[in-house]
Amino acid sequence: MTSHMSSLSAVNPAPANPMPVLLPFQLGARQRRFPTWRATLLHGCGIVGLGLVIAGTAHAQSGPGQLSAIGVIIKWFPLLMSGFLFNVLISLLSMALGTVAGLGLGLGAISHNTLLRQVAWGITQFFRNAPWLVLLFFAMFMIPFQFTIFGTTIPFPDWVKAVIGFALPVMANMSEIVRGAVKSLPSGQWEAAESLAFSRRQTMWMIILPQCVKRMIPPWMNLYTLVAMATVQASIVGVTEMLTLIAQVHAAEGGRPDLLAPLYGFAMLCFFIYCYPIELWTRRLERRFHLHQ
Amino acid sequence: MGFLMKKLLIAASLALLAGTVAASADVLDKVKEKGVLVVGVKADYKPFGFRDPSGAIVGIEPDLAADVAKRLGVKLELVPVVSANRIEFLQQGKIDLMIATTSDKPERRKVVLAVDPPYYSxxxxxxxxxxxxxxxxxxxxxxxxxxxxxxxxxxxxxxxxxxxxxxxxxxxxxxxxxxxxxxxxxxxxxxxxxxxxxxxxxxxxxxxxxxxxxxEAPWILAVAPGEEKFAKFMTDTTIDWMKTGFIVSEEKKWGIEPTDYSKRMNEQYKKGS
Incomplete structure (x- = not known):
């Protein structure tokens, strides 16, 4: 009961406790960490259990002279992992490209130049409200597979086109993250900077953006996990990534129906193992930054 | 704005045009110059084209592709294709030759240059x-x-x-x-x-x-439209495969019963020589 009371007071400062900012950091954090940690364990157990159940049934179904589902996954593990690394690579590169472009676009969207602001706003809204798969198709079929500039041929393989395709929505979302973070800072920061004779550019780079970074990191990491999971869409346009390989492995194993669930379950597990820690870390950062502001 | 759009469109169509012109230069010469033959094959159609655990694409059609590369004296590069993109890849010039379980259909013959006789059925x-x-x-x-x-x-x-x-x-x-x-x-x-x-x-x-x-539903291999010379080469190659019984032996190698079509063609061209 007492801890309940104190957590309430930490969230909604009562007159008895007028300065919650001065409360020890550990108190609030520890109280919130417990339920999160329990959820993690629960999730982990659930996923592992699910995997075991799927593999178990598959094992029961496989006939004589056939590899069990686990056997099949072990046999193809190196190939499937190379596919998964490719997903990671595509996600990292499109995130890098999209972040840089999105930073520029976001700063454009808060510019004092009307034309620049409107153009940046238009681009942001256009790419933010387009389905990712449509943008991917767009990049796939509009970009030629090679460019010839001054006699030298620059090849443009499918996965590079996929990187561009995914970078477009990342750019637009990043633009909104930047704009939102800048807008969320109290206007006092701008006014104080102005009174100290900082120019607009100086204020932006030396005062506003450094403060924005920690506000932008959690949503940015969230965006990354979304991109990582979206990369499997590249299989639809013919990039040989994990999901494509899963389908091909399934075919190579004779298209046994009992292998479908374990194989796709394995893909799910890989993405979960990769994305969930990022998700947890994001939440931790969110909590920390929230308390310090 | 309209003017700019028009300019962009013209530039884009010019670029496309340049691309097509480049693509219609003789592909056989291009392949020999590069030293690499790029063939589009299936990677999910056992035993015609599928993956082995090392990730390599193997099967009957990769073997046929390897034979074509050997005849040309160049290296082979296999590109996995699916039904939805194989024709586009060929038209774009991304692959030089398509051996990808493609059924012979009149609408397909309009967009690619099909090689006769059909190599399989x-x-x-x-x-x-x-x-x-x-x-x-x-x-x-x-x-x-x-x-x-x-x-x-x-x-x-x-x-x-x-x-x-x-x-x-x-x-x-x-x-x-x-x-x-x-x-x-x-x-x-x-x-x-x-x-x-x-x-x-x-x-x-x-x-x-x-x-x-x-x-019977014949399968065709195909080259990009306008590549008459390459198509002629592939026709000769196909007939040679049939004459020597290469396709029948490939079927046996990959564990399937030789089809009537392969056996018939083998007989027919053996007699013809």
């Missing part, structure tokens, strides 16, 4: 339960129940011509499941698919393909 056949003893020819199927895939063009033909009843299901998994459950005596489907199934222990212990294929 699929047919319609039945994955028949080994328990069924009294079926040795198609006419014996009269009054029997077969499972089929709904939408397959030959379901109706088989039932009117041979008097079998065809129970149609969606896709290929459900009819196979029904077959295992004993709802029918066999699965009526593409012969190449049935052959692929019979490579696995799950199917070849209780099922077989005792009947000859009917209603």
């Amino acid at each position: 699929d047919a319609v056949n039945i994955l028949l339960s080994k328990k069924v003893k009294n079926v040795t020819k198609w006419e014996d199927l009269k009054g029997k129940v077969l499972c089929g895939t709904s939408g397959a063009w030959y379901n109706k033909d088989v039932s009117t011509k041979y008097g079998a009843e065809v129970k149609a299901f969606d896709g290929s998994e459900k009819p196979l499941f029904a077959l295992k459950g004993g709802e029918c005596i066999g699965y009526l489907y593409d012969q190449t698919f049935v052959q692929g199934k019979l490579l696995d222990a799950e199917w070849n212990t209780d099922f077989a393909m005792p009947l000859p294929g009917v209603m």
